[in-house]
Structures are given as C-alpha cells and as structure tokens.
Amino acid sequence: MANTILRTENITKRYGSTQVLSNVSITLENGRIYGLIGVNGAGKTTLMRQILGLSIPTSGEIELFGKRGKAISKERGRLGCLIESPGLVLNLTAKQNLHLHRIMHGIADADVEDKLLETVGLANTGKKKARDFSLGMKQRLGIAIALLTNPELVILDEPINGLDPIGVVEIRELIKRLCDEKGMTILISSHNLPELYQCATDYIIIDHGEIKEQITLEELEEKCRHYLQIETPDTEKLAEVLESKLGTTNFKVMPDGSVQLYDFTDEKEKVTDILFDSGVKTTGFFLKGETLENYFISAVGRK
Amino acid sequence: MINLIKADFYKIHRSAIYKVLFLILTACAVTTALVSHFVSTGDIDMATASTAALLSDVVMMNLASCIVAGQLVCGDFENKLIQSALTGTCGRFTVVCGKMITYSLLVGVMTLPYALSAIIGYVLNAGFCAPYSASVYLKILFESTTVDFSAQALLKYFLITAIMALTYTSQTAFVFTLAFAVKTKSLIVTTIGFIACVFFGMTSSMIAGVSDTAKNVISWTPFGADAYNMGNDTEIGTMIKVIGIALVYIIAFTYITYLTFRKTEIK
Numbered sequence: 001m002a003n004t005i006l007r008t009e010n011i012t013k014r015y016g017s018t019q020v021l022s023n024v025s026i027t028l029e030n031g032r033i034y035g036l037i038g039v040n041g042a043g044k045t046t047l048m049r050q051i052l053g054l055s056i057p058t059s060g061e062i063e064l065f066g067k068r069g070k071a072i073s074k075e076r077g078r079l080g081c082l083i084e085s086p087g088l089v090l091n092l093t094a095k096q097n098l099h100l101h102r103i104m105h106g107i108a109d110a111d112v113e114d115k116l117l118e119t120v121g122l123a124n125t126g127k128k129k130a131r132d133f134s135l136g137m138k139q140r141l142g143i144a145i146a147l148l149t150n151p152e153l154v155i156l157d158e159p160i161n162g163l164d165p166i167g168v169v170e171i172r173e174l175i176k177r178l179c180d181e182k183g184m185t186i187l188i189s190s191h192n193l194p195e196l197y198q199c200a201t202d203y204i205i206i207d208h209g210e211i212k213e214q215i216t217l218e219e220l221e222e223k224c225r226h227y228l229q230i231e232t233p234d235t236e237k238l239a240e241v242l243e244s245k246l247g248t249t250n251f252k253v254m255p256d257g258s259v260q261l262y263d264f265t266d267e268k269e270k271v272t273d274i275l276f277d278s279g280v281k282t283t284g285f286f287l288k289g290e291t292l293e294n295y296f297i298s299a300v301g302r303k
Numbered sequence: 304m305i306n307l308i309k310a311d312f313y314k315i316h317r318s319a320i321y322k323v324l325f326l327i328l329t330a331c332a333v334t335t336a337l338v339s340h341f342v343s344t345g346d347i348d349m350a351t352a353s354t355a356a357l358l359s360d361v362v363m364m365n366l367a368s369c370i371v372a373g374q375l376v377c378g379d380f381e382n383k384l385i386q387s388a389l390t391g392t393c394g395r396f397t398v399v400c401g402k403m404i405t406y407s408l409l410v411g412v413m414t415l416p417y418a419l420s421a422i423i424g425y426v427l428n429a430g431f432c433a434p435y436s437a438s439v440y441l442k443i444l445f446e447s448t449t450v451d452f453s454a455q456a457l458l459k460y461f462l463i464t465a466i467m468a469l470t471y472t473s474q475t476a477f478v479f480t481l482a483f484a485v486k487t488k489s490l491i492v493t494t495i496g497f498i499a500c501v502f503f504g505m506t507s508s509m510i511a512g513v514s515d516t517a518k519n520v521i522s523w524t525p526f527g528a529d530a531y532n533m534g535n536d537t538e539i540g541t542m543i544k545v546i547g548i549a550l551v552y553i554i555a556f557t558y559i560t561y562l563t564f565r566k567t568e569i570k
Contacts, residue, residue, distance in 0.1 A: 054569040077392035087383020104310035
C-alpha cells in the first residue's frame with residue numbers, strides 16, 4: 001500500500017534577492033524511485049538540502065513520515081543521503097569510514113560494514129585509504145554510508161557522477177535492488193533524463209527552482225512513445241484495415257478521428273502501401289513522438 | 304551526543320595530526336622543564352630562558368587549542384561528518400555541545416605533557432628556577448624546591464593542572480565559535496584564533512596593570528592573573544572562582560556558537 005513518505009508544501013528558498021526554490025510541492029510515496037531532473041543550477045541540490053535539514057526553507061513546510069515542524073528532526077534518522085561529493089575521512093580505509101559512521105549513528109551491528117562493502121563492490125579494498133580511491137570508489141563508499149542506517153528514504157544527489165560505464169550500471173542495479181528487495185524509497189537527482197530513465201519509476205522535473213512536472217514512468221513512456229499519426233475521413237475503415245491487413249490492434253482512435261498507430265513506426269512505406277491498396281484515403285501521415293531529451297526540454301519550456 | 308563524541312575520538316585516534324601535535328607539545332613541555340632546571344644550575348642564562356618561554360604552555364597551548372578547534376570543526380565540515388550527524392537524528396544544539404565536549408577533552412589531553420612534566424619535576428625535585436614565563440607549570444616546578452613533597456600537595460597540583468586545562472579551553476572557546484562560523488577553512492581559524500589569543504593575553508595583562516579596578520575586571524575573564532598564579536598556596540575559593548569563570552565562558556561560547564550555527568547554510 002502506498003504511504004506518503006515525504007511531502008513538501010510550497011517550499012521557497014531565497015538567498016538575498018535570489019530565489020532558488022519557488023513554491024516547490026512534491027510528494028514521495030514509499031517503494032518508488034523518484035528521479036529529480038533538472039539542468040545544472042535548477043535547484044535539485046538545494047531542494048534535497050532543505051529536506052535533509054542542511055538548509056532551512058525561507059517559507060513552506062516539510063512533512064516527513066507524517067511529522068512536521070521540529071518533530072521531523074527525529075524522523076531524519078530514517079533517511080540516508082549522499083549530497084554532492086561523499087563525506088569521507090581520507091586517511092581512513094573504506095571499512096574504517098563505515099565504522100566511524102556506524103559509531104556516530106549508534107548502530108550496534110558490526111556485520112553491516114562488511115555487508116555494505118560487499119553490496120557496493122568495495123569488499124576487496126583492504127587497507128587502501130580513501131584518499132587513494134578513484135572518484136567512482138568514493139561515490140560507492142558514499143552510497144554505502146548512506147545505506148548504513150538501513151534508511152527508508154535514500155536521497156542521492158547525482159550519485160553516478162564520475163563513475164565508469166560499468167560502475168553506472170552497477171549503481172543503477174543497486175538502486176533498483178534496494179527499492180525492489182528492501183522497499184526503500186529513493187530520490188535520485190540527475191541532469192540526465194536518459195540516465196534516470198533506466199531506473200526511476202517517477203520523475204520530478206525542476207527548472208529555475210520551480211517544479212515543472214511530476215509524472216510516472218508510464219506517463220513519461222506514453223508521452224515519449226513514437227507512433228504514426230494517420231488522418232483520414234474514414235476512421236472505421238482505417239481501423240478495420242489496420243486489424244485485418246496489418247494484424248495489429250496497437251493503435252488508438254483519437255477524439256478528432258485521427259489514429260495513432262504504435263506499431264510499424266519503422267515500416268512507414270509498408271503501412272502507406274497497404275492503406276493505398278485497401279483504398280483508405282489518408283489526409284495526413286506523420287511519424288510523431290518525443291525523445292526523452294526533447295520531452296524534458298519542452299517540459300522546462302526551453303527551445 | 305555520546306555517539307558523536309565516540310565517533311570524534313575514533314577519528315582522532317586514527318589521525319596523525321593530533322599525534323604529531325601531542326608529540327610537539329611533549330617536546331616543548333620537556334624543553335620548558337629542562338630550561339627551568341638548567342637556569343637553576345646556571346647552565347642557561349635568563350635571556351635564553353626568555354626565548355624558550357615561547358615553548359611554554361602559555362603560548363603553545365593557545366596554538367594547540369586553535370589547531371584542535373580548526374581540525375575538529377572545520378575538518379569535520381570538510382569531510383562532511385557534521386552534515387552526516389545533522390542528517391541523522393542529531394539537532395544542531397547536540398552537534399555543537401558534542402563538539403565542545405570533545406574540544407574540551409582534547410585540550411585537556413593536550414595539556415597533559417605540561418601537567419605531567421611539572422608533576423614529575425615536582426616529585427623528582429631536581430632543582431628548578433623561578434618561573435621565566437607566566438606559566439602555572441613552571442610555578443609547580445619551582446615550588447618543588449620550596450614546598451615539601453606530600454600527597455596533599457600532589458593532589459592540589461593535579462587539581463591545578465586540571466583547572467588550567469579548563470582555563471585554556473575557556474580562553475580559546477571563541478575560536479570554537481569562529482570555526483563554526485567559518486566552517487571550512489581551518490588554516491584561517493587557527494591563524495586568526497592564535498593571533499587573537501596572543502592579543503587578548505597581552506592586552507589583558509596590560510589593562511590589568513593600569514589600575515586595581517581594571518585588574519579586578521580582567522580577573523573575571525579567563526585571562527585573569529588568578530589562573531596563572533595558582534600554586535600550592537592558592538586558596539580553594541580562588542580555584543573555585545577560576546573554575547567558575549572558565550565554565551561560564553565555555554557555556555556562553557557554546558551557546559553563542561549554537562546561535563551562530565542554528566540557521567546557517569551547510570554546504
């Protein structure tokens with residue numbers, strides 16, 4: 001059952017005369033992966049920092065696990081986070097860094113250190129100090145630290161920055177696994193929609209500090225789906241031909257009588273030939289649909 | 304809060320800078336005691352001893368405390384341990400109090416070389432000169448020649464060394480506030496803090512010399528002469544006054560730090 005984990009209501013953040021967040025209202029429900037997407041400087045990190053209590057909103061309210069006001073401070077113990085670069089003590093090893101955070105958070109279970117290092121692929125780093133880690137290794141260790149408290153909501157700010165392609169896939173798989181197996185809710189930011197498309201179940205598009213859209217993966221796929229738009233004065237005949245001659249029912253008749261055909265997008269000539277041979281008059285025939293990038297650009301209202 | 308303090312000490316235990324600092328302070332404490340001894344034997348003249356006064360606790364503890372404040376606070380902003388604590392269940396007040404406790408304990412540990420060298424010197428009674436610097440530890444060494452060894456005197460000297468640790472914490476408590484305000488530049492905190500400590504120390508003694516009223520006013524600060532003049536003849540009332548002043552300053556600066564930090568942005 002979907003429970004609301006986090007709700008922000010009209011969060012506004014101003015630094016002097018600069019407004020970096022403007023009436024941001026989002027809702028996160030448990031067990032989903034939310035992709036917070038926006039260009040650099042859109043307000044992604046600032047929003048995350050408000051949620052985490054590292055910055056205080058100028059106005060607006062945050063509800064975390066059903067709690068508001070000062071009570072959310074305690075609820076933040078149910079969060080894990082990686083904001084910008086991971087916070088590591090560079091003269092400590094991966095395990096010692098985890099041990100340090102385990103002490104800080106008062107976690108008794110010592111086994112969790114090895115399990116997490118295994119999970120993020122750092123089990124074999126031994127005595128290597130964090131200062132000698134690659135950027136990708138540091139990111140992984142940062143994720144391990146974020147997961148240390150077995151959080152219900154994990155907030156990851158651009159976690160795959162600096163990772164090699166294999167690392168990107170591994171972290172993506174890890175994020176999916178955490179959501180599927182442990183039911184964690186994940187809020188992950190990126191400026192790259194195709195990257196988020198690989199793992200997110202929901203998308204929050206932010207630009208200039210404003211939420212432009214919050215949509216589900218299904219809605220996004222629907223909007224980015226490629227299709228052939230066929231316009232005809234005889235919709236019934238067109239539908240009959242599509243079913244009988246092309247053997248597809250994967251089309252939708254729109255209110256204006258046009259038909260959106262989701263199959264054969266790569267076989268336009270075949271479709272036009274069959275329609276012509278079947279005597280279907282077409283007044284319009286277009287390949288339509290957005291790429292993810294174009295959809296994002298149109299959502300934020302930029303050309 | 305206990306977890307924060309434990310985590311701090313885990314990190315400190317693994318950090319080279321604190322160990323190096325402790326070794327330097329140990330070398331300075333031993334040198335200070337040796338200079339006092341050699342002045343008393345006539346092997347070193349007073350002019351050389353005055354130069355060696357730079358290695359005494361009066362200078363070195365202020366410097367060490369400023370370094371500790373910079374590392375403990377600014378270092379933890381840099382490696383995001385404070386952010387991690389805040390995004391856990393710790394409030395900002397808890398973080399500030401936890402850091403102040405760690406800071407006070409660390410300053411206490413850093414005074415150990417001076418305290419131990421003074422007490423060992425007192426027990427050995429190897430012959431030491433009159434203090435060539437306004438240092439309680441040099442006074443203890445000197446008193447080894449004038450105060451008979453007794454358990455009661457030893458206990459009092461232990462108490463005095465503990466009070467001095469508290470006094471140094473209170474003298475440099477403003478550096479702790481500065482560190483929370485500056486956040487990520489430990490070198491700036493250390494430099495400004497140390498210069499300010501030296502300035503306050505010098506100014507306080509100058510002001511105290513102007514009149515009895517001024518002296519009385521300064522005596523209610525951690526830079527007052529009462530703290531530096533503690534010895535076997537110091538009355539309990541004076542000790543309580545020094546402890547009280549130190550605690551008031553530490554608590555006051557902890558609260559000021561909290562007010563400064565309460566709503567600041569954390570990168």
